[in-house]
Amino acid sequence: MRPGLRRWLCGLACLAVAAAMAGGLSASTREPGVQRLTEAVLTDHTQPGAPTTTVSLPDAWEHTAPSRDGRASYRITLPDEALATEQPALFLRRVGNVFRVQFNGEPVLSVGELRQPLPNYGQEPHLLRLPRHLIRATDNEVVIDVIGEPRREAGLSSVWVGPAAGLEPMYEWAMNLQVRGAWVLTSTSATLGALALLVAWRTRQMVYGWFGLGNLIWAWRVSALHLHDPGPWAAVLHWMFELSYSLFVACMGMFLLMLVQRDSATARRWIGAFVAVAFTLSLANAWFNLPALRTTHLLMALVVTVITASFLGRHALAQHSRTGWLLLAAALTGGLFGLRDWITFRVLRDYEAYTWTRYAILALMLVMVWQLVEDYARSLAAQREATRRLQAALEAKERELERIYLERRDSDRQQAVAAERDRLLRDMHDGLGGRLVSAIALAQQMPAPAGEATALQELRMALDDCLTELRITLDSLESEQHSLGESLAEMRFRLEPSLRAAGIRLVWNVHDDALEARLPAGHTLQILRIVREAFTNIIKHAQATVVWLTLAREGETLRITVLDNGMAQRAGTGQPGPLSLQGGKRGMANMQRRATLLGGEVEVGPHPEGWCVDLRFPVPLPCDAAASPALGGAVV
Amino acid sequence: MLTVYLVEDDPLLARHVLDALAQADGIECVGHADRLAVAREELPSRCPQVLLSDLGLPDGDGTDLIREISLFSGPWRPHILVYSVFGDEAKVIHAIEAGADGYFLKGCADRDLIHAVQRAADGESPISPAIARYLLKRFAAGPEASPSGFDGLVSEEPQLSSPEHAVLRLVAQGYLAEEVGERLMMSAHTVATHVRAVYAKLQVGQRSMLGLAS
Numbered sequence: 001m002r003p004g005l006r007r008w009l010c011g012l013a014c015l016a017v018a019a020a021m022a023g024g025l026s027a028s029t030r031e032p033g034v035q036r037l038t039e040a041v042l043t044d045h046t047q048p049g050a051p052t053t054t055v056s057l058p059d060a061w062e063h064t065a066p067s068r069d070g071r072a073s074y075r076i077t078l079p080d081e082a083l084a085t086e087q088p089a090l091f092l093r094r095v096g097n098v099f100r101v102q103f104n105g106e107p108v109l110s111v112g113e114l115r116q117p118l119p120n121y122g123q124e125p126h127l128l129r130l131p132r133h134l135i136r137a138t139d140n141e142v143v144i145d146v147i148g149e150p151r152r153e154a155g156l157s158s159v160w161v162g163p164a165a166g167l168e169p170m171y172e173w174a175m176n177l178q179v180r181g182a183w184v185l186t187s188t189s190a191t192l193g194a195l196a197l198l199v200a201w202r203t204r205q206m207v208y209g210w211f212g213l214g215n216l217i218w219a220w221r222v223s224a225l226h227l228h229d230p231g232p233w234a235a236v237l238h239w240m241f242e243l244s245y246s247l248f249v250a251c252m253g254m255f256l257l258m259l260v261q262r263d264s265a266t267a268r269r270w271i272g273a274f275v276a277v278a279f280t281l282s283l284a285n286a287w288f289n290l291p292a293l294r295t296t297h298l299l300m301a302l303v304v305t306v307i308t309a310s311f312l313g314r315h316a317l318a319q320h321s322r323t324g325w326l327l328l329a330a331a332l333t334g335g336l337f338g339l340r341d342w343i344t345f346r347v348l349r350d351y352e353a354y355t356w357t358r359y360a361i362l363a364l365m366l367v368m369v370w371q372l373v374e375d376y377a378r379s380l381a382a383q384r385e386a387t388r389r390l391q392a393a394l395e396a397k398e399r400e401l402e403r404i405y406l407e408r409r410d411s412d413r414q415q416a417v418a419a420e421r422d423r424l425l426r427d428m429h430d431g432l433g434g435r436l437v438s439a440i441a442l443a444q445q446m447p448a449p450a451g452e453a454t455a456l457q458e459l460r461m462a463l464d465d466c467l468t469e470l471r472i473t474l475d476s477l478e479s480e481q482h483s484l485g486e487s488l489a490e491m492r493f494r495l496e497p498s499l500r501a502a503g504i505r506l507v508w509n510v511h512d513d514a515l516e517a518r519l520p521a522g523h524t525l526q527i528l529r530i531v532r533e534a535f536t537n538i539i540k541h542a543q544a545t546v547v548w549l550t551l552a553r554e555g556e557t558l559r560i561t562v563l564d565n566g567m568a569q570r571a572g573t574g575q576p577g578p579l580s581l582q583g584g585k586r587g588m589a590n591m592q593r594r595a596t597l598l599g600g601e602v603e604v605g606p607h608p609e610g611w612c613v614d615l616r617f618p619v620p621l622p623c624d625a626a627a628s629p630a631l632g633g634a635v636v
Numbered sequence: 637m638l639t640v641y642l643v644e645d646d647p648l649l650a651r652h653v654l655d656a657l658a659q660a661d662g663i664e665c666v667g668h669a670d671r672l673a674v675a676r677e678e679l680p681s682r683c684p685q686v687l688l689s690d691l692g693l694p695d696g697d698g699t700d701l702i703r704e705i706s707l708f709s710g711p712w713r714p715h716i717l718v719y720s721v722f723g724d725e726a727k728v729i730h731a732i733e734a735g736a737d738g739y740f741l742k743g744c745a746d747r748d749l750i751h752a753v754q755r756a757a758d759g760e761s762p763i764s765p766a767i768a769r770y771l772l773k774r775f776a777a778g779p780e781a782s783p784s785g786f787d788g789l790v791s792e793e794p795q796l797s798s799p800e801h802a803v804l805r806l807v808a809q810g811y812l813a814e815e816v817g818e819r820l821m822m823s824a825h826t827v828a829t830h831v832r833a834v835y836a837k838l839q840v841g842q843r844s845m846l847g848l849a850s
Contacts, residue, residue, distance in 0.1 A: 430692065433721040434646070437742035441652040444745060467721075489765035489810030496812065497744065508810055515809060 011329075034091075034162030034170075035082045040144075046070035058094070058351035060155040061148055062291050071147045074156055078140040082161040089129045089164035090142065091171055093157040093352040096122020100145040104134050117234040118149050123182075123225045125174035129164055150289050151238050153225075157352030178354050182222050185358055189219035192365055199372065207258040211368050214251030215361070217244050222358050239286040242294060245357075246278030249301045252334070252364055253308045256327050259371060260315045267311075274304050295346040302342055305335045326370055330363040425474055436467045461498065465536065468494050472532065476525040484558070485515030487524050488531070488551060495535055499547070502539045504564075507548045514553040517619045526594040527560065527615070530602060533587045534562040534613040542566025542611060557600075558619050565610040591615075638663045638757050641684035643701070644719065645670040645693050649742060653688065656746035663753060672696045679705070683712045686753050688740065690719040691727050699727065699734045706735025706839065715756040729770055732835050738762040760828030761835055768807035771796075771834055794837040803830045 042055045046068050061068050082088065090101070097120045098112025109128050112119045148154020160167055193215030200209035221244040230237045250271050257263040278297055285293040309331035316324035337356040344353045443460045471494055475487060482490075492508060499506050519527070531549075538544055544566030552559050588604055591613070595602035600617025640657055642665060644650040650668060657665045666682045669675035672695050679687070687705070691698040702716055718731045720739040728739045738761040740752040752762060775796045796804070799820065806816040813831075817824045 429721060434742075437721055438646060438648045441649055441742075445652055445655065485809060486765065486769060489808060492810040493764050493766075497741075497748065501745065508812075508815060510809055 032166060033082065033085060034160055034166045035079055037076050037078070037159045037161060040074040040076045040156070040159075043073040043075070044068065045072060057159065058155065058157040060153075060349050060351035062151075062153060062155070063349040064155075066289055066291055067150050068154070069149055071145055074144045074146065076142050076144070076159055078142060078161050080138050080140070083130070083135055083140055085163040087129060087132070087164040088135065088161065089127060089167050091160035091162075091167040092126040092128065092144075093160070093170075093174055094122060094125065095144065095146060095156050096120055097146075097148045097152055097154050099147065099156075101128060102143040102145075103130055104136055104140055104142075106131075106134050108134070112147075112228070114147060117230060117232060118147065118152070119228045120152060120225060120230060120234075121228055122148075122153055122155070124179050125171055127164070127167060127171040149234075151286065152234065153238075155351040174354070179226065182226055182358070185361060186219045186223040188365065189215040189222065189361055192368065193219060196368060207255060208368075208372075210251045210255040210258065211364070214248050214255060214364075217248045217251065218358070218361050220244065221248065222361075235286065239282055242285065242297065243279060243282040246275060246282070246297065246301050249304055249334075250275045250278075253304060255364075256308055256312055256331060256367075259327060259367075260312060260319075260324065262311055262315060271304070274300065295342075298338075298342050298346060302335065302338045305331065305338050309335045323367075323371065323374060326367055330360075330367045333363040334360040421477060425477055428470065429474060433467070433470055436463060436470065439463050440467065461539065464498050468498075468532065472525065472528050476522075476528075482524070483515060484517045484519055484524055484527065485510060485551070487528055491528055491532065492549075495532075498539060499535070504539065504544055505546050507546060509548060510551040511553065514551045514558055517553070517558055519619060523598055523617075526598055527617070530591050530594050530613075530615055531560060531562060533591050537587055538562070538564045538566060538611075544610065548609075553619075554616075556618055556620065557616050560615045562613040563607055563609055563611070567610075638686065638753070639666045639682070639684040640664065640686045640688060640753060641666055641675075641679060641682055641714070642668045643670075643672070643675045643687070643689040643693065643698060644668070645690060649690075649719075653749065656749050657753070659746065660750045660753075663750065670694075672698065672701050675701060676704075680710075680712075684714050686757050687714040687716045688719070688753070689716065689736075691731060699731050702731055702736050703734040715759075717752060717756050717762075729767060732767070733838055735839055737832060737835060739764075755828065758825075759832060760825060761832040762828075763804075763807055763813075763831045765808050765810055768804040771838065772801070772804050772808060774838070775834075794840055796834065796837070800830050800834050803827055804834065807831075 038057045040055055040057055040059070041052060042059070043050050043052045044065070055064070055074075057074075059074075061072075065072075096112075097118050098114065099109075099121070100107060100111075101109040108131060109126070111126065112121050142159070144156060144159075146154060146156055160170065193212045196208040196212030196215060198212075200206060200212055221241060224237060224241050224244075253271050254263060254268070257267050277300060281293050281297040281300070284290070285297070309328065312324065312328045312331050316328045334357070337360040341355050341357045344350045345355075440460065440463045443456065443463055446456060449456075468491070472491065475482065475490060488510065492506065496506065535547070538547055542564050544564035546565050548561070548563045550559075550561045550563075591602050591604065595615060595617065598617040600615060602616075603612075603614040605612065640663055642650060642653055642657075644653065647670075650670070654665055654668060657663050666684050667678050669678060670693075672693050675689075689698045689701065698718060702718070705714065705716065716731075716736040717738050717740045718728060718736045719742050720728045721742050728736075732738070737756055738752075740749060740762070744752075755762070799822075802820055803816055806819060807813075811819065813824045813827045817827045820827070
């Protein structure tokens with residue numbers, strides 16, 4: 001849901017609540033046939049001689065006779081047409097502390113006993129059905145004896161007369177708002193107050209503590225005067241009732257300010273001062289019984305409420321947060337209701353009006369619940385986020401560990417393989433190589449027996465071959481791969497002594513662009529063996545004096561030619577002997593097989609210069625050479 | 637008369653070398669050791685011009701002996717050739733770094749052995765394509781590529797001159813010293829002295845690192 005829409009819905013809900021309350025509280029609408037009587041003849045029995053005066057209703061003793069302590073009779077004439085109904089009735093919206101009703105001289109209702117301390121029934125409405133047999137044709141009158149005490153909100157509201165059916169709804173409304181509403185508010189406030197205190201205790205958040213305290217105070221205050229029998233503490237009860245309002249305002253002020261983090265030391269001092277003044281004023285009123293003191297006290301509470309609301313208003317404007325606006329709305333509700341009550345009760349001195357302020361707590365409850373839910377949602381979201389992050393971190397770590405483990409395993413495996421290969425290489429090199437070298441040395445030291453010179457020469461050459469072959473194999477096993485050019489260079493280096501011994505000059509002609517060709521290790525080995533075979537044949541059979549080796553690149557083909565100037569038709573002459581010829585043929589077949597493995601081809605045959613071995617095989621273009629051909633030769 | 641000292645534990649190979657040296661004109665073998673200990677004891681008194689040494693000896697690595705000799709600050713400084721089966725093993729390169737002037741191949745013909753000794757005494761150094769390739773890589777990458785284990789130490793490493801670089805490049809491509817000389821318009825002797833100069837640079841770098849390390 002978008003924030004704007006939510007704000008609108010909140011506003012609508014608040015308006016609906018306010019409208020419902022306003023409608024309910026001003027339910028003094030005229031029912032058909034019902035008349036409101038606002039004139040009475042008052043006989044004050046507390047005064048010597050019991051003077052009689054005409055008063056207008058409602059009559060609040062707190063304002064009209066603050067010190068009256070005892071009985072006063074209100075004589076009210078009932079209009080005939082109001083009684084001309086099947087069941088006429090009286091509706092007393094508010095009367096107290098205790099009272100008696102006489103209709104045409106007969107007692108019809110007695111509420112509360114006359115004892116000390118005086119009970120108090122002034123918080124509830126009364127519906128009185130008039131006995132039909134007492135109704136006279138005309139000049140019906142009702143006398144209401146009100147017995148009250150100072151400071152205990154005695155008095156009489158207007159009197160409604162009319163058909164019972166018409167008065168019933170008004171009575172029900174009044175009961176709902178004044179009595180049942182009070183008990184609902186008390187239980188709700190007490191519950192939420194306890195809950196808030198519990199939250200404050202468990203989460204160590206004082207903000208909820210202030211709210212909880214304020215709610216408990218309110219819960220007590222709302223129902224305090226509904227207890228008919230106050231016991232011996234009636235005076236204390238009323239003093240505390242008066243003071244509790246300011247205590248509640250102070251608690252809620254702290255609650256709201258803390259919610260927006262504006263509970264500065266200054267603010268706390270002001271609120272403390274407010275409570276102190278309220279305490280003094282209420283005590284003074286309890287002592288001196290001056291209604292003006294209570295009026296001032298309530299005005300001060302109102303001012304504090306307005307100041308708090310303005311604070312919140314500034315905050316809401318600055319922050320533009322939902323909570324901020326909600327707080328402002330709650331504070332304004334409190335302020336407006338307080339103002340209405342103050343004007344109604346303290347300025348207009350309307351005894352029959354019911355207080356609105358007690359319902360302002362609903363707005364504050366909404367704020368508290370909102371805040372609680374907000375806190376919960378936020379902490380839940382934070383917790384989820386934290387859990388998600390933890391989970392992600394955990395998974396990342398697991399993946400990392402897995403990766404490290406795999407890498408480690410691979411590297412261990414590779415190391416083991418490399419170590420094993422190194423060991424094999426070393427063994428072959430030092431063991432086999434060393435023995436071969438010794439054998440060569442031995443062969444060289446052997447004096448050639450007569451007639452066996454060729455055999456000894458063959459033996460030496462065979463041993464040389466073995467050494468060279470060993471080296472080629474070792475090279476191919478090395479972990480660091482060499483380019484074809486490098487491998488060829490090393491082979492040449494090893495062949496050179498044998499060629500020299502055979503009196504052959506090797507002309508080395510390798511082209512830069514072909515040197516860098518990198519082939520799979522197996523391929524390099526095959527090529528070296530082919531070239532080696534070609535040289536072996538030349539040394540053994542060709543009786544050549546010069547060999548040209550050429551390595552060149554032709555596009556994606558590498559070409560190696562080994563050309564000698566020896567006896568051109570040596571394969572056909574049958575020279576020099578059957579053994580060598582067989583070896584030569586086998587060597588030729590081997591060359592063909594190896595060339596096929598490379599995906600290339602080898603041509604062996606006569607050449608105008610002599611004899612030529614021509615090997616071609618495909619190689620991929622080196623990517624760096626393709627990008628910059630000049631580089632191919634420069635890098636060795 | 638060219639004096640030679642041999643360190644070799646294989647009696648067959650030793651016999652081969654000693655015979656070859658004895659038959660050569662102008663060369664005199666002034667001693668033979670089959671242990672490093674013996675060589676350490678005898679060498680200072682024999683003061684040969686050329687030292688032929690195997691590397692894997694029963695009581696240690698010949699490279700240690702070479703390092704001791706090259707760090708020795710006396711007037712005597714022999715030309716050192718180490719035995720090698722193929723002329724390109726890592727241990728040959730280690731030996732060159734330690735101060736050897738080259739290698740000679742095990743089981744080479746007598747003629748080649750004598751030639752190698754004479755050329756070594758002449759200030760030339762043999763080289764193989766694999767060594768040339770290693771040197772090119774080593775001087776291009778700096779001391780980090782050194783297999784000696786002094787990684788991370790910064791030293792004033794000498795650089796290759798451009799003829800030296802060209803020589804190494806051609807050797808790495810498979811050209812022999814003579815052919816390199818032809819291609820670069822210099823004598824084979826010049827090529828070989830270039831090689832020795834490169835070896836010397838390798839040893840300088842090595843020593844400076846040793847100095848830093850100690």
